[in-house]
Amino acid sequence: MPKLLQLQHIRKTFPGVVALDDVSFSIAEGEIHTLLGENGAGKSTLMNVLTGFYAPDSGSLLLDGQPVRFSSPRDSLALGIGMVHQHFMLVAAHSVLENILVALQGVPLFFPRRQLRSRIEQTIAEFGIELELDTPVWQLSIGAQQWIELIKLLMRDCRLLILDEPTAVLTPQEADKLFQVLQRLKQQGKSIIFISHKMREVMEISDRVTILKKGSSVTTLEAGEFNQNKLATLMIGGDRIPEWQKSLPFSDELVLEIENLAVRNDRGLADLDNFNLQLKKGEILGIAGIAGNGQKALAEALTGLTKVESGRVLANGEDITRSCARSSYIAGIAHIPEDRKAIGIAPDLSLDENLILKNFRAKRFRHGVFQSRSAIRNNAIEKVDQFAIKAGPQGSPVRLLSGGNIQKVIIARELSEQPTVLVALYPTRGLDIGSAEYVHKVIAEGAGNGMSTILISEDLDELYKICDRIAVIFRGRLIGYADPTSSSREEIGLMMSGEVSA
């Protein structure tokens, strides 16, 4: 098949970091090409070079055999290269409609909203998703925001579509829907670069896979030449995937009780409605449910980030319903939020500082009223090593890290003070397989030491693997509990769609 785009010896450095060392591979017309690599391997950086966001230090790009140079995304768009970024490029204050409009071609100068509304509505309906065009984006779930980004790209006429971890925040059903669209585009002769850490997806959709390791392209494999194990080995090289054991049976002691909890969202609709839950000491309790059924409200109510309308939350018998985030933490609840950039980190602070955001008052980080720089640094060194965080130069803002590494920073911080309860929303979202396994290991070990975990996830594989019990949530209510050792996926699937079972 003719080559659409060739990358030759691309190199890109940032102050103190070599993000891309030497990358070469090519993309054929009409193929789905997957990029695989650990967190911080340079996948997003490479894609930003392809779209003109970053100017490479050296190396060349050939489009249809002709050398091209992009000085801005405008140039790459003009040649038919479009991208969905890992971190969304959306205007939170604008409506869905306005966000889509700015991305389209041939928008009329006057009354653009009125003129293109129906066309956009039509496209949304074709994809079979529900999106209210006039809602401001900040009110939407992360999954819905991902769809806006996808629609922005799909409504443009592009020869090469770049999708940087589009499925990280989608449900498996939504991912399948996306894959159908991608297959259709492939049939039309379009090329697609796809990035994901989910092996199942990579196996399902890729025509070819290129492995990226520490900023260099290792190899490119054709379909049929690879299987999950081979890819994993190539990707992590000599490193071992951490091994762990499911924790011992938990005790009967209740650490957290939720009674008739009701929470309303920004639009005044009920996110949680008469919700009940019981969490035992040392238990890993999974919350299964299709995104948007109240998971986020549950986590925010537990961590004191949202107002509780009625009902109670008891931690070790103490009422914490109306405490703010800090006192919740003192009561021993840690939180891994869904929107990591928005509420998980202080983007402009350094890695060291982000790791002590919650326990900066601890004696070991202080000399009286002053901070102990060396203790803070040593803490960071320890965490970086433990969680294999790929850190930038010392003191640089944490927002410069790759998506997966930011996630690791949050997890490392939240788990550092031995919380009694961990509330984790999609904790392994965006992590490479080694890191995801490590996080599971930490949670399992924590459970062994008496930490209780509420693990909110859409990934049934993950829930089955590490949970002791699975609670199913639907439309803000608890549908029931399931035992991962005896319940089948079908049973849980039915419960997730609201069919009550015993």
Next chain:
Amino acid sequence: MLEILLDATVRAGTPILFATLGAIINERAGIINLGIEGLMLIGALSGFAATFTSGSLLLGVVAAFVAAFIAGSIHAFITVQLRGNQIVSGLALTMFGIGVTALFGRSVVGQTIDGFERHALPLLSKLPFVGKAFFNQNWLIYFSFLLVGLIWFFFYHTRWGLNLRTVGENPAAADACGIAVNRYRFLAVACGSGIVGIGGAYLSLASTPMWIENMTAGRGWIAVALVIFASWSSVRALFGAYLFGGITAMQLRFQAMGTTVSAHVLQMLPYVFTIVVLVISTIRQQKGASQQPGNLGLPYDREDRK
């Protein structure tokens, strides 16, 4: 009596309205411009000088726009191209404006021109109560009405306006869509500054048709504050400016009536009132989502991760 007061309100509010509209265009692109006071002075002097030498009021208004456009381009160059600090650059522009107009204004101090005159609009000026105040005014005031509508239309019903708002909210998102972020920002700052200049020209061509050193007397700063009060909307800017104008008109009236309150205290009223209104409107806004452009005050660097 009320009709006279309303008439004076519109006249006192108009220069601030122009300045606020110009500042809104700046800030919608994400650039803070604290040079409004200086730009008004530059507009006031250039407008006056042009009309004084040519005899044409239209030429005066055009000159005010062009001079402030050029001065604003300096701010644009520093903040957009060089990604300099917007606060520092804006303050420097104000000081530059005060100094440069004092220097070049000396030759025209004491000169007079024929300023803008009232032109009653047929039919409209016959409307009860509001007719006289709003439609028996000069052309510059009518132009300000038009501008309020045009800016509103531009922001909400044109592609360019949507692009500009996107640039101010999230320049990286705009960039990813192929919008030329720097070009939009530069033009918004320069054109916005030009409109601020017309506000200055209103003072020297309509209010008091002569040049007086530092004749803006802090109106530029009021405009900076009113942008927040108006939550970056041109229509609400109209109300904000007239509120300030109304208090000004009222205190003048009190002075004319000869109250025992010191004139200095009365002159403070519009400013005090603006602060009070600002505090109230800010408290009220905090309850909902902020209207402030998301990237206000931040330089945009494509290679920086947000």
